[in-house]
Amino acid sequence: MNDAYVRLRARFARLATVEEAAAILHWDAAAMMPPGGGAARGDQLAALAGITHEWLVAPDLAEWLDAADPGDDPWEIANLALMRDRRSRAAALPGALVEAQARANSACEKIWREARAAADFARVLPAFAEVVHLAREGASALGAALGIDPYDALMEGFQRGVRAADVAPIFAAYETFLADALPVIEARQIAPHSPAGPFPEAAQEALCRRLAARAGLDFAHARLDRSAHPFCGGTPTDIRITTRYDESDFAESLMGVMHETGHALYELGLPRAMARQPVGQAAGMAVHESQSLIIEMQACRSDAFLAWLGPVLRESFGGAAAVYAPENLARLWRRVARGPIRVDADEVTYPAHVILRFRLEQALIAGDLAPADLPGAWREGMAALLGITPRNDAEGCLQDIHWYDGAFGYFPSYTLGAMAAAQLMAAARRGVAGLDRALGAGDFAPLLGWLRDAVRGRGSLLGFDDLLLAATGKRLDPEDFMAHLRARYLAGAIT
Template sequence: MSAYQQLQQRFKRHGCLEDALAVLHWDTATNMPSGGAEVRSEQSAELEVMQHELLTAPETGDLLAQAAEDGEQLDAWQVSNLREMQRLWRHATAVPADLVDALSRASQRCEMIWREARPASNYAQVQPALQEVLDLTRDKARAKADALGCSLYDSLLDQYEPGGSSAQIDGIFDDLAGFLPDVLPQVLERQAREPAPHQPQGPFPVDRQEALGRRLMKTLGFDFNHGRLDQSLHPFCGGVPDDLRLTTRYDETDFVSSLMGILHETGHALYERGLPVDWRHQPVGQARGMALHESQSLMVEMQACRGDAFLSYLAPLLAETFGGPAEVWQSENLARIYRHVEPGFIRVDADEVTYPAHVILRYRLEKALIEGDMELGELPAAWNAGMKDLLGIEPPEDRLGCLQDIHWYAGEWGYFPTYTLGAMIAAQLFDAARRENPQVETHLAQGDFSPLMGWLRQNVHAWGSFMDTSDLVQRVTGRPLDAEVFKTHLRQRYVET
């Protein structure tokens, strides 16, 4: 076997361990009794160590060097696969094992303190633990930056968004940050001229919510021969491309969050399902980064399912499912509910227009902290000032400010920008799809997602990790990834209609 073939074998094993971990993770969230938690942690940790050892074993480095020297005739997919192997290997080998271990422990400790400090709105309580996480994260970033030849922040970003760069993001986010304070008053003014929406009155029985959710999943193209829908505390899309495990949670007083959650996760699932079959368990066959992944969920949830065409399809389904006064289920009324805009303190509750402000703020702050341009002591004030600048509101307490998100406290730095990059990519892809085929949008009014999904599968899903996100966006939409189309989308949906 050639070095490349041996690498394929090693990475297949890595991928099978990843699959097993995905099933264990899903099981933990959906089925595991509480008494199984301790041994489950041990199992998962051991499998993760095995994965890490597979990557960092000297043989892997030797084979990668050998494959590079061999000059074996590889086709374009194999070349990309080898490039992705190298990327994974570089990330895994860059950081010494004791630093990985120390950061993992510090993050767990910090997350536990954060779980108390957040409801108490006590930033000072968690700041020392967060400092430890930040210091170790910067050590990790330094090690990765050396290996990857990039800035500290970009080395962390690359974990979630391969090939991403803060130079690119700065440009896009500055554009968006200039646009939002300008457009938001127009959005709110137009909204104020509309009649107040009729709010649906619950309770909304769980079994009906679930039946509707399943029905819409099928409408979107989810194949229940290759996946399931279950319940968990925190909704997610897990499993593997041939066996996708979606979860949601139900609230009998509010069906919107569960329904939109299911649609969102189905977008993630359809991406995974459409990944190239021939490259299962190989790096090039995996989803290309978190921004593109998020673009697929937002494509479904925001671009398609909050648009007029789909709402006109959804309205009678909701009326049939939940009954009650007819005016509630008119699609114009649903549009007012689903597209309601209101600046608020909490990111996860934010609407499509104000959401990017939350992300831009976090991105700027975490970059400054990682690059050493800011100290943790300055974080609460900087947060509040940023909210004032971007959304015109100031959190009265840190619980509603810099304590709200788990990411930093759990050691996840460099993740935040992918949310808004995803929203912009979704807008850009949806626009390109509609231009190529007007049925992509019009057929949504009949609940027919096949033109949209067919286009996405061919132009996005089937490419796996063959190229970087920016290249894919450029190739598929004919323009570089930027904020223009997203801005147009917001203006059209929230100001001009």
């Protein structure tokens, strides 16, 4: 590597360090900050974002990128390519547009909270139309700079290597699968015994900590706190996960914490030798979601793990043995139900929510769907995909923050991640003898060991499909996800 590349490495390390500071401040805003700190926090985060943006578009960075020689190491070569991508994305958007987007998104997000509470789309429409207008302008600029379709340029910002033309047929295949499978699954379901609460928060939290630690979360480098919307934030040596507790039901906190633990393990397992370099960071939101879902959905809701978990739960919460039998836990926690709300959806119907959004946001960005026509298009889409109609827009197109905050191209990551999780789990089962036997003993080590080499340790070395190819022998193949659902929901006797 030459001097220019060494300088680039130092600049990007400094940039990542400032982004770490911002990540902790984001976590603090959600988990700790008193409400009166919000305005100043917005300024602080904007100041840090402004600094990193200035560094990315600075002339010296461009000179170093032109002159850089990373040597022969494929990690350094990939690192330089990612540096160029970051520079291209940052330079593609004029400063005035970035500022206009920040202002419009922030203003719209505030109005959206009121509009959702009042189930009144008209209230947010003017602000939302401006957000869409600016998002389209940004997508065009990004697409032109990267030489790809504007919507792809937005998706690429969340998950490198994903294209709408690849995603569309995968989602279409799932739509077909769902139309056939959903009625059958619904007909086979048996009502579970429900646990009788209350389940004290302290007991839930203690159990969450115990299970997260058992799944490999090292609390010397992690925290678990509460927030209104559970998430995983922080940095690769100081990861912060949150949850919320419902004393009438321990499932949300428990499964939520295992989900966030999956995200956290990904960050903690990134290659330390490439820390703070672009190639040492997480590979994107779809890969991130695969890591949360392989822990929550694939491992923790497996028959094997539920058999181990039942007695542990009963020890924590007491009550009738029938509740904690593994087949009852499966009926409770693998219940499939059509509903209007994405975040409440089960793993079978969840992709339908994403497919709807994927199609609508493509149309919004392409200019084929006017913001004013969103509520109607939403209702039609929900009827077609799941056969249900939201009672109002709060249960419809107002339910998610993403678009109202300017985030288009993110939604596909959820389902691409779910599909990747199934594909990775199938490969892990092939690659690791006794993986389910270990989960049946509450032992995550074999799965984690496989994921370390297959995913975490690779950082951002590979894009989405290339990572799956390297880890599983094929690009994203929805068949593994559908096979997982068939095995879990359609196979065997009805128990």
